[in-house]
Amino acid sequence: MEASLAVCxxxxxxxxxxxxxxxxxxxxxxxxxxxxxxxxAGQDSCGIFLxxxxxxxxxxxxxxxACVPSSQCEAGLISVNFGNxxxxxxxxxxCVGDACKTVHVTLPPADTTPNGRRCPSCFxxxxxxxxxxxxxxxxxxxxxxDATGAIMFGRSPIPIVMKGCVSESMCHHLNETSSAFARIxxxxxxxxxxxxxxVVGGAPGxxxxxxxxxxLLLLTLLS
Numbered sequence: 001m002e003a004s005l006a007v008c009x010x011x012x013x014x015x016x017x018x019x020x021x022x023x024x025x026x027x028x029x030x031x032x033x034x035x036x037x038x039x040x041a042g043q044d045s046c047g048i049f050l051x052x053x054x055x056x057x058x059x060x061x062x063x064x065x066a067c068v069p070s071s072q073c074e075a076g077l078i079s080v081n082f083g084n085x086x087x088x089x090x091x092x093x094x095c096v097g098d099a100c101k102t103v104h105v106t107l108p109p110a111d112t113t114p115n116g117r118r119c120p121s122c123f124x125x126x127x128x129x130x131x132x133x134x135x136x137x138x139x140x141x142x143x144x145x146d147a148t149g150a151i152m153f154g155r156s157p158i159p160i161v162m163k164g165c166v167s168e169s170m171c172h173h174l175n176e177t178s179s180a181f182a183r184i185x186x187x188x189x190x191x192x193x194x195x196x197x198x199v200v201g202g203a204p205g206x207x208x209x210x211x212x213x214x215x216l217l218l219l220t221l222l223s
Contacts, residue, residue: 022046023100026064030105039067045094047072050105054087063105070094075169077108080145082123082164083135111139117196119144119165125151130161137165137196144196145170149188160186166193 023046025034030050039046047068052061073094080088093105114136121135128148145166150157171193 020044020096022067023065026062029061030063032063032065034065042069043067045070045073046096046100048093048103048105049090050107051088051090052107056085078170079139079141079167080164080170081135081137081141082162083121083133085123114138115142117142119196121164122161124161126158128159128161132163135164140167141165142168143171143193145193147188147191149186151186
């Protein structure tokens with residue numbers, strides 16, 4: 001508590017206004033309630049992340065409210081498709097102060113129209129071996145993601161491999177290479193976005209897994 005107060009005092013000395021506080025919580029469904037917490041330097045917005053996850057045909061929704069940098073607020077709808085095993089869509093809304101009390105986040109209908117792009121696809125948990133196939137991308141999924149690493153769940157690392165189709169917003173607005181969420185830490189040793197095979201030209205760009213998205217996905221897989 002004293003450390004958080006010191007951060008707020010320092011922030012107040014360096015910038016105009018008071019230290020930002022956001023409600024922090026996570027849960028099933030489209031709403032959750034939690035305590036107000038002081039945001040750290042660089043976290044200038046309150047983010048509300050609503051994620052729909054389909055794991056082997058079973059659909060669920062989870063919500064996360066947390067302090068975030070305003071750059072994450074520009075991501076818009078994020079679509080991640082690892083094939084028949086896991087698909088996920090996340091909508092991000094940001095707010096500050098009392099405005100957050102009336103914010104309600106929704107997800108638009110899924111766009112399942114094939115867009116003519118194809119990506120390598122596989123998803124493996126608790127193994128470094130992944131049977132790779134080819135995935136037809138849909139809607140706004142115009143990039144291929146290739147990520148490997150490990151989940152630190154407790155003290156034991158769990159290998160994870162993720163390849164599939166993602167929306168461009170995943171590659172341009174999200175640059176976190178690790179995440180800590182609900183006692184789960186995701187450390188990626190490789191993460192990149194590339195143009196799908198049917199698109200000519202275009203330079204590959206760095207990708208990042210949004211901490212909230214990765215955490216929500218992993219909570220579903222491990223629950």
